[in-house]
Amino acid sequence: MPFQHKTLILWVLIGLTAVPSVSAGTLEDIRAAGELQWGADAEGGAPYVFPDPDQPDQLIGFEVDLADAIAKQLGVTARMVQTDWRSLIPALQRRDFHIALNGIEWTGERSRVVDFSRPYYIYEQQLVVRSDENRIRSVNDLGGKTVGTLAATVAQQMLEKRGDVTLKVYEGQVQPYRDLELMRIDAVFMDWPIAAHYARPNPKLKFAGAPIGEGLYVIALPKGDAEFSGRINKILEDLYADGTLQGIYEKWGLWNLKQVSLRESDHSARKVFTGGTDNGLGVYLPLLLKGAGMTVLISIAAMALAMVFGAAVTLTRLMGGRLLKPLAVAYVEIMRGTPLLLQLYIIYYGLPNIGISLNAFTAAVLGLGLNYAAYESEIYRAGLESIPKGQHDAALSLGMTRWMIYRRILIPQARRVVLPPVTNDFISLFKDSSLVSIIAIVELTKSYNMLAVSSMKFLELGLLTGALYLMMSLPLSVLSTRLEKHLAIS
Amino acid sequence: MIHVSGITKKFQDHAVLDCIDLDLKQGEVKVVIGPSGSGKSTLLKCIGALEPFDNGSVQVGETRIEGPASRSRSGSDQDKLRQIRLSAGMVFQQFHLFPHLTALENIMEAPVQVLKVSKTEAETTAKKLLQQVQLGNRADRYPRQLSGGEQQRVAIARALAMNPKCVLFDEPTSALDPEMVGEVLSVMRELADKGMTLLVATHEMDFAKEVAGEILMLDQGRVVERGTPSMVFGNPSEQRTRRFLHRITHR
Numbered sequence: 001m002p003f004q005h006k007t008l009i010l011w012v013l014i015g016l017t018a019v020p021s022v023s024a025g026t027l028e029d030i031r032a033a034g035e036l037q038w039g040a041d042a043e044g045g046a047p048y049v050f051p052d053p054d055q056p057d058q059l060i061g062f063e064v065d066l067a068d069a070i071a072k073q074l075g076v077t078a079r080m081v082q083t084d085w086r087s088l089i090p091a092l093q094r095r096d097f098h099i100a101l102n103g104i105e106w107t108g109e110r111s112r113v114v115d116f117s118r119p120y121y122i123y124e125q126q127l128v129v130r131s132d133e134n135r136i137r138s139v140n141d142l143g144g145k146t147v148g149t150l151a152a153t154v155a156q157q158m159l160e161k162r163g164d165v166t167l168k169v170y171e172g173q174v175q176p177y178r179d180l181e182l183m184r185i186d187a188v189f190m191d192w193p194i195a196a197h198y199a200r201p202n203p204k205l206k207f208a209g210a211p212i213g214e215g216l217y218v219i220a221l222p223k224g225d226a227e228f229s230g231r232i233n234k235i236l237e238d239l240y241a242d243g244t245l246q247g248i249y250e251k252w253g254l255w256n257l258k259q260v261s262l263r264e265s266d267h268s269a270r271k272v273f274t275g276g277t278d279n280g281l282g283v284y285l286p287l288l289l290k291g292a293g294m295t296v297l298i299s300i301a302a303m304a305l306a307m308v309f310g311a312a313v314t315l316t317r318l319m320g321g322r323l324l325k326p327l328a329v330a331y332v333e334i335m336r337g338t339p340l341l342l343q344l345y346i347i348y349y350g351l352p353n354i355g356i357s358l359n360a361f362t363a364a365v366l367g368l369g370l371n372y373a374a375y376e377s378e379i380y381r382a383g384l385e386s387i388p389k390g391q392h393d394a395a396l397s398l399g400m401t402r403w404m405i406y407r408r409i410l411i412p413q414a415r416r417v418v419l420p421p422v423t424n425d426f427i428s429l430f431k432d433s434s435l436v437s438i439i440a441i442v443e444l445t446k447s448y449n450m451l452a453v454s455s456m457k458f459l460e461l462g463l464l465t466g467a468l469y470l471m472m473s474l475p476l477s478v479l480s481t482r483l484e485k486h487l488a489i490s
Numbered sequence: 491m492i493h494v495s496g497i498t499k500k501f502q503d504h505a506v507l508d509c510i511d512l513d514l515k516q517g518e519v520k521v522v523i524g525p526s527g528s529g530k531s532t533l534l535k536c537i538g539a540l541e542p543f544d545n546g547s548v549q550v551g552e553t554r555i556e557g558p559a560s561r562s563r564s565g566s567d568q569d570k571l572r573q574i575r576l577s578a579g580m581v582f583q584q585f586h587l588f589p590h591l592t593a594l595e596n597i598m599e600a601p602v603q604v605l606k607v608s609k610t611e612a613e614t615t616a617k618k619l620l621q622q623v624q625l626g627n628r629a630d631r632y633p634r635q636l637s638g639g640e641q642q643r644v645a646i647a648r649a650l651a652m653n654p655k656c657v658l659f660d661e662p663t664s665a666l667d668p669e670m671v672g673e674v675l676s677v678m679r680e681l682a683d684k685g686m687t688l689l690v691a692t693h694e695m696d697f698a699k700e701v702a703g704e705i706l707m708l709d710q711g712r713v714v715e716r717g718t719p720s721m722v723f724g725n726p727s728e729q730r731t732r733r734f735l736h737r738i739t740h741r
Binding site for chain 2: 391409
């Protein structure tokens with residue numbers, strides 16, 4: 001079953017295959033292709049790029065309209081290339097598409113690896129709280145509070161820089177608002193267009209204070225192609241001048257007077273947020289170690305749960321009556337037959353619909369533990385069934401009761417048989433724990449994601465993170481091998 | 491001591507045991523012979539309450555169980571089956587010692603767990619029994635560190651530790667190398683001499699001649715011939731018995 005660290009591997013590969021950062025001839029590429037290929041992530045959601053609720057096979061959003069308008073100026077059609085949002089910049093470096101256009105904020109780190117167009121939208125950050133909230137009136141009241149935001153955004157970096165809030169980082173735009181409603185967090189701090197689309201219409205939520213932290217949405221362009229970036233900038237300038245941009249933003253409820261500044265050609269004076277300086281790896285290590293600590297904590301707690309509950313399932317299956325046995329069988333089949341990721345989603349985001357709202361750590365341990373319990377129970381069952389029937393006969397003939405036979409004769413023998421596979425399972429649970437990042441837990445892989453995206457050090461941090469995982473899993477592997485050898489001898 | 495009446499066990503339409511009668515008085519030794527698959531092992535397991543049967547009855551000591559009840563899950567029937575298991579010790583062809591326990595622990599396990607005898611008392615008894623089977627110096631060995639013959643003698647001591655009223659031996663020497671058969675048979679002989687009630691399934695004809703009061707010849711789930719050793723071995727009335735004895739003595 002082991003779920004692979006797809007993202008991690010992907011990024012390491014991206015890092016290894018990245019082409020040198022000088023490119024040219026993008027315009028010719030576009031003409032040859034007959035289309036403008038633009039990278040975006042429809043999973044990111046409204047109002048940027050998202051599936052039309054009425055026609056889910058159609059993508060809509062203000063950036064779809066913008067891409068169409070740019071393509072039209074280039075005399076071609078636009079085609080969106082679906083890419084995980086956080087991989088947009090590395091994917092552009094690999095030239096998976098011609099431009100990346102998806103609410104990408106101008107930051108100093110990113111501008112080192114790709115070129116940026118002039119801005120096409122001036123955004124701000126909006127703080128959102130529950131309607132009945134009266135303590136938090138603006139960002140000044142956030143000290144000591146738990147605040148949700150979107151992974152790898154400027155908003156996240158702004159909150160991190162404050163240092164006085166507990167950060168919950170989400171992969172999607174909807175989940176933070178949902179957790180806010182469920183009182184799992186105190187406030188949400190995200191880009192204004194997102195707040196305008198998701199939070200403004202929700203009667204249970206309200207804006208707290210005016211938007212702050214002005215920033216620029218820019219189009220990411222291949223590094224070093226001056227001809228192409230000049231052309232794109234000219235197109236953006238024209239689209240503003242002829243009112244096309246304003247029309248698009250008005251259509252999506254995003255127009256405001258700030259956008260008037262878009263006509264200016266120089267934005268260098270604008271107070272855009274820059275995440276910081278180019279740090280050495282040593283700066284990131286403590287953060288990664290903190291994530292590693294969470295990984296260890298969750299893995300151990302989940303494995304303990306898996307072993308205890310797995311044993312209960314096995315005994316129910318072997319000794320339970322006609323009613324309980326099928327329940328145990330069904331449990332194993334359901335937990336093994338559905339993805340762990342889905343189970344985590346249901347436990348954390350789904351259960352609140354029936355009134356069960358668990359905190360993220362509990363949900364993570366429960367999700368991993370209950371899932372692995374199914375595997376453990378199968379290992380235990382196989383272990384028990386591997387004991388020759390004669391052992392049972394001999395114990396029975398000595399007058400032992402059924403439970404006594406399990407407790408004194410079968411389980412002690414099975415324990416030796418199952419030790420190596422259980423250790424192996426612990427290693428794979430340890431790696432699968434990276435999946436809990438989807439419920440806003442910052443463990444090792446999540447820490448890596450966050451740091452790599454903000455620093456663009458995908459390769460260096462990826463190798464460092466991989467090394468940390470290995471340092472934790474190798475001792476387990478060695479232990480497993482030793483156990484196997486030890487048992488083979490005895 | 492053992493009273494088996496009309497015991498029948500079917501597997502689908504095939505009768506594994508077909509209406510077998512058998513009686514053992516206190517101190518009697520009887521031997522069951524017959525080709526493999528004739529039902530010897532099943533008969534012993536039914537008497538020892540390790541396998542259910544369909545018809546007839548088994549009585550060991552004071553406890554009697556009918557065929558249908560041997561499959562029952564009711565508390566009172568389960569108690570009866572357990573009572574029979576406690577009365578009848580069992581020794582298996584493959585020994586079935588508990589591999590995770592030492593020889594001494596194998597013998598102590600059931601007295602401590604089942605009879606709730608104190609550990610010190612169980613240990614004293616276990617050591618005495620090990621002496622009795624000539625294994626006083628093997629107490630702390632694990633089964634894998636013992637020879638087959640030694641393992642079988644520990645298994646006999648394990649059965650005796652429960653103070654059974656009789657002991658059922660299911661081909662106790664068939665899995666042993668020839669040089670180890672003697673040591674096990676001599677322990678069994680000793681038991682017989684002490685007046686223990688024994689029911690033995692075996693191919694050891696010399697042992698049968700010497701110790702058994704009666705020989706039962708089983709074939710296809712039926713008793714085809716029974717009588718004293720001199721009758722069965724000396725002058726078998728059945729063709730099947732003759733053929734079987736010929737095969738056994740000329741292998």
